[in-house]
Amino acid sequence: MNSEEPTLTTSKPIRADAQRNKNALLEAALDVFVTLGVDAPVREIAAKAGVGVGTVYRHFPERSDLIVAVFCREVDACADVAFSLEEEHSQFDALALWMQHYTSLIATKRGLAPALHSDDSAYSRLPSYFYERLRPALQKLLDGAIQAGEIRSDVEADDLLRAVVNLCMSAHDEANYVNRMVSLLIDGLRYKA
Amino acid sequence: MNSEEPTLTTSKPIRADAQRNKNALLEAALDVFVTLGVDAPVREIAAKAGVGVGTVYRHFPERSDLIVAVFCREVDACADVAFSLEEEHSQFDALALWMQHYTSLIATKRGLAPALHSDDSAYSRLPSYFYERLRPALQKLLDGAIQAGEIRSDVEADDLLRAVVNLCMSAHDEANYVNRMVSLLIDGLRYKA
DNA sequence: ACATTATATGGAGCAAAGTTCCGTATTTCA
DNA sequence: TGAAATACGGAACTTTGCTCCATATAATGT
Numbered sequence: 438m439n440s441e442e443p444t445l446t447t448s449k450p451i452r453a454d455a456q457r458n459k460n461a462l463l464e465a466a467l468d469v470f471v472t473l474g475v476d477a478p479v480r481e482i483a484a485k486a487g488v489g490v491g492t493v494y495r496h497f498p499e500r501s502d503l504i505v506a507v508f509c510r511e512v513d514a515c516a517d518v519a520f521s522l523e524e525e526h527s528q529f530d531a532l533a534l535w536m537q538h539y540t541s542l543i544a545t546k547r548g549l550a551p552a553l554h555s556d557d558s559a560y561s562r563l564p565s566y567f568y569e570r571l572r573p574a575l576q577k578l579l580d581g582a583i584q585a586g587e588i589r590s591d592v593e594a595d596d597l598l599r600a601v602v603n604l605c606m607s608a609h610d611e612a613n614y615v616n617r618m619v620s621l622l623i624d625g626l627r628y629k630a
Numbered sequence: 631m632n633s634e635e636p637t638l639t640t641s642k643p644i645r646a647d648a649q650r651n652k653n654a655l656l657e658a659a660l661d662v663f664v665t666l667g668v669d670a671p672v673r674e675i676a677a678k679a680g681v682g683v684g685t686v687y688r689h690f691p692e693r694s695d696l697i698v699a700v701f702c703r704e705v706d707a708c709a710d711v712a713f714s715l716e717e718e719h720s721q722f723d724a725l726a727l728w729m730q731h732y733t734s735l736i737a738t739k740r741g742l743a744p745a746l747h748s749d750d751s752a753y754s755r756l757p758s759y760f761y762e763r764l765r766p767a768l769q770k771l772l773d774g775a776i777q778a779g780e781i782r783s784d785v786e787a788d789d790l791l792r793a794v795v796n797l798c799m800s801a802h803d804e805a806n807y808v809n810r811m812v813s814l815l816i817d818g819l820r821y822k823a
Numbered sequence: 824a825c826a827t828t829a830t831a832t833g834g835a836g837c838a839a840a841g842t843t844c845c846g847t848a849t850t851t852c853a
Numbered sequence: 854t855g856a857a858a859t860a861c862g863g864a865a866c867t868t869t870g871c872t873c874c875a876t877a878t879a880a881t882g883t
Contacts, residue, residue: 452850452859478840489862494842547749554799556740603796606747645830645879671869682833687871825883832877841868848861853854 459496461486466507475504475548501559512570515542519574529587532578533623540619543605550606588626652689654679659700668741694752705763708735712767722780725771726816733812736798743799781819
């Protein structure tokens with residue numbers, strides 16, 4: 438839905454070049470994380486974004502802040518997809534397609550699932566952001582499908598979100614396994630439609 | 631059960647001081663891991679064991695080998711406890727006490743649960759060791775309690791082992807929560823004794 | 824007991840990666 | 854256009870995994 442600076446408490450106007458660099462950094466980081474994993478060196482990301490390391494640390498005081506920012510951005514995008522899917526598909530299809538989309542988010546971004554369960558305080562705000570952003574999106578799809586009589590009504594959004602995270606946690610690189618299990622979950626929703 | 635050098639393929643006899651240092655290292659590492667976490671610097675462990683870093687790397691070519699060795703040792707100890715408990719308690723009590731012991735193993739050793747689910751190839755041999763060592767121990771206790779008519783008979787050892795790992799994964803530092811859930815699991819076993 | 828040899832040790836030093844600092848460059852605004 | 858505010862780059866510092874090798878220690882045969 439929204440995409441730009443969410444901070445309504447904008448005390449100071451951000452300089453144009455700073456904003457540009459921040460975006461470039463987020464894009465470069467996503468790219469590098471997918472390729473090299475979240476443990477990729479900061480210098481690598483800085484180089485890919487065409488900035489110096491100093492710039493990275495101005496925007497993201499530490500490594501983990503950059504990781505969190507990238508993940509939050511992806512979570513936002515994933516949540517937003519729910520609304521566009523709902524406009525272009527039947528209730529159930531929208532739900533099924535979203536679950537697929539969500540699953541690939543978790544499966545593709547190595548390090549997201551671990552970060553969600555990390556005891557490192559640097560990642561402590563991730564879980565709440567994650568669930569509070571995605572829960573309403575999925576809930577909306579579930580409600581729609583329930584209203585349409587396409588799925589059962591006793592399923593919690595959180596349970597589904599967690600289930601996928603957990604499945605991906607213990608099944609690295611086994612995309613087929615994960616897809617099979619997620620399909621099974623979705624089919625389970627239709628039981629006693 | 632066993633405790634000493636398990637390698638039957640002992641090609642060369644190990645020098646006495648080497649063995650001593652290796653043990654000191656394992657002990658120091660466990661200590662440091664519990665205090666500082668598994669990310670503690672190697673130098674710290676070497677210092678605590680009273681050896682140089684070179685010695686650490688002779689015995690454990692890389693950091694992760696030391697971590698794995700420490701965890702395997704703990705797993706061995708935990709499996710062994712099953713037998714002594716069985717001798718001194720009723721079947722059900724032995725089972726309950728062991729589950730408690732096992733739970734604290736997982737909950738206390740930060741980094742064990744994550745390592746079990748890590749996609750880092752350095753930890754790839756941990757999961758199989760873990761389950762293959764603990765499954766028989768728990769199975770024995772379960773069978774005993776089943777024979778005594780104290781618990782139901784349709785529960786898999788693996789399921790219980792995994793359940794505790796998963797519970798601890800998503801509940802850092804919430805010992806109370808974990809204990810409550812594990813108690814619930816154990817009570818569940820008695821349902822329809 | 825001692826010499827010989829195989830093995831193990833310690834810790835300086837190297838390399839990689841996170842983070843800081845500050846002189847310089849760019850943007851903003853009047 | 855000029856001054857003030859802000860941001861930038863990247864050298865340098867720190868931490869940490871790991872290697873190397875001159876030295877020390879244990880095992881073994883005499």
